[in-house]
Amino acid sequence: MYRxxxxxxxxxxxxxxxxxxxxxxxxxxxxxxxxxLSITDTxxxxxxxxxxxxxxxxxxxxxxxxxxxxxxxxxxxxxxxxEGEYAGYIGGRGDGPGELSHPQWLELFSDGxxxxxxxxxxxLYDPHGNWQRHILTHSxxxxxxxxxxxxxxxxxxxxxxxxEPSFTLRQFIASYNLDGNFLTEFMxxxxxxxxxxxDNNDALNRMLFSHYFAGDINGNLYIVQxxxxxxxxxxxxxxxxxxxxxxxxxxxxxxxxxxxxxxxxHVEEYxxxxxxxxxxxxIYEPDSFKEPIAGVWLGWxxxxxxxxxxxxKPAFDVWSSPDGEYLFSAExxxxxxxxxxxxxxxxxxxxxxxxxxxxxxxxxxxxxxxxN
Numbered sequence: 001m002y003r004x005x006x007x008x009x010x011x012x013x014x015x016x017x018x019x020x021x022x023x024x025x026x027x028x029x030x031x032x033x034x035x036x037l038s039i040t041d042t043x044x045x046x047x048x049x050x051x052x053x054x055x056x057x058x059x060x061x062x063x064x065x066x067x068x069x070x071x072x073x074x075x076x077x078x079x080x081x082x083e084g085e086y087a088g089y090i091g092g093r094g095d096g097p098g099e100l101s102h103p104q105w106l107e108l109f110s111d112g113x114x115x116x117x118x119x120x121x122x123x124l125y126d127p128h129g130n131w132q133r134h135i136l137t138h139s140x141x142x143x144x145x146x147x148x149x150x151x152x153x154x155x156x157x158x159x160x161x162x163x164e165p166s167f168t169l170r171q172f173i174a175s176y177n178l179d180g181n182f183l184t185e186f187m188x189x190x191x192x193x194x195x196x197x198x199d200n201n202d203a204l205n206r207m208l209f210s211h212y213f214a215g216d217i218n219g220n221l222y223i224v225q226x227x228x229x230x231x232x233x234x235x236x237x238x239x240x241x242x243x244x245x246x247x248x249x250x251x252x253x254x255x256x257x258x259x260x261x262x263x264x265x266h267v268e269e270y271x272x273x274x275x276x277x278x279x280x281x282x283i284y285e286p287d288s289f290k291e292p293i294a295g296v297w298l299g300w301x302x303x304x305x306x307x308x309x310x311x312x313k314p315a316f317d318v319w320s321s322p323d324g325e326y327l328f329s330a331e332x333x334x335x336x337x338x339x340x341x342x343x344x345x346x347x348x349x350x351x352x353x354x355x356x357x358x359x360x361x362x363x364x365x366x367x368x369x370x371x372n
Contacts, residue, residue: 033328036372037314040352043067043084044365051078051086054364057356059105062368063349068106069366070116075100077116077129084368090129091116098123098131107148108349110217113178115154117142124178135180145173147298149215149238152178155186157211162190169193169279171206173213173223175238184240186221187211195280204284208267214296214304216321217348222246222304224293231292233306235322246304246324248317253290253310260286262338297346299353300371303327305346314342330371342367 045052055073062068066087067080075093080086091100104117112127115135122136122143136143143156155175162168172188189210195203205227212224219238229252235244255263263286271282294309304319314332319325332355336342339360346353355367 032326035318035328035330037316037330037332038370038372039332039334039367040370041084041368042357042365043069043080043368044363046361046363049086054366057364057366058103060345060354060356060366061106061108061347061349062345062352062354063108063347067354067366067368068108068114070103070106072102072104075103077103077106077114082368090114090125098125104142104144105146107146107154108347109148110151110349113152115178117146122180135178136176145211145213147213147215147221148217149175149219149221150217153183153219154178155213155215155221157213167193169207171210173211173221175215175219175221184238186236186240187223193279197281200281200283201285203280204267204271212293212296214298216298216302216304218322220322222296222298222321224296224306226291226293227287229289229292233293233296233304233319235324244322244324246319248292248326250292250310253292254288255286255290259338260288295344297344298348299346300348300351302348305330307344314344332369 043052044054047053055071057069058072059070060068065082067082069078069080071078075091077090079088091098091103093100095101100116100118102119106114106116108114114125116123116125119140119142120138121134124132124135126132141159143158145157147155149155153175155173157171157173159169159171162170169191170188173186175183177183189206191203191206209226211226213221215221221236223234223236231248231250233246234242235246237243264284267284268282271284291309293306295307297305298321299305302321304321306317306319308315308317313334316330318327318330320327341358343356344353345355352368352370355369356364357367358364
């Protein structure tokens, strides 16, 4: 099973605005050029040299010259060469400037600057790993889901609680600069709490699994609404206006009873691990259909990589941005059992990319994936 890991219990219901629409009628993508993906190497061992034993990989970035691996459990950003050799780390556990507690995610900018999201702040580091300053500070209410949207801007999904006129959880996607200044709000969704039991499942979907998004270097944002059977990506300009919709005409694929039971167990175990709550019930009923899109990233040459959610093996559609031309498809010939996970990390700094494989024993290894 391949997936994008959800990192927090809060999401956003996406209201898709109207815009011009680019629709390509395909059933399997065979009429377009196809690329093959291959695993060229792995980093990580279950036991042995501590430099290669991962606690929990929260995020990863690959460039032509370095691989960054953000380890939440070890509270540092590990560095590796493209050949997989350990090259030191940034951070380390502590509460001083540049030290980390439980890092959640990172973003790398074109000049080599790095931002790392910890539980209490979003910090900026220079290309050498030296801490520069706080960008955003908070008390555990950390922004989740993230993407670079330019040379010095980024977009995140965040939330706030509003008490008047009624107690409401307001979730939103917005962009900021590296001084922490708000730039643009792309979408918002408000949920009344506590949640009515009849609306429990819908609220969980909106909080946990509402969307995917990726930004490009021109400040555009590409957003995928989840829990719908249609394949569509809504394109927003840097001022938050929808200007296009990318879509494919694909058949709906139903989940098996076994797949539904595994998903239900996984989500409910995650919710239970969050602790008790008076906001909603920890009962979840998965969709009966497979989501046509299971992730979206900006990759090499400013192209959008879109992971199909309906294929037995990991398969991608690759679009140009921002014009929305379908370029080619790509497949990784690997079988992942339903009890194991493969999480992809694609970025524009390298033609090739990364994936984290997690086995049934929760042992993680980093796959180095080549685009042939």
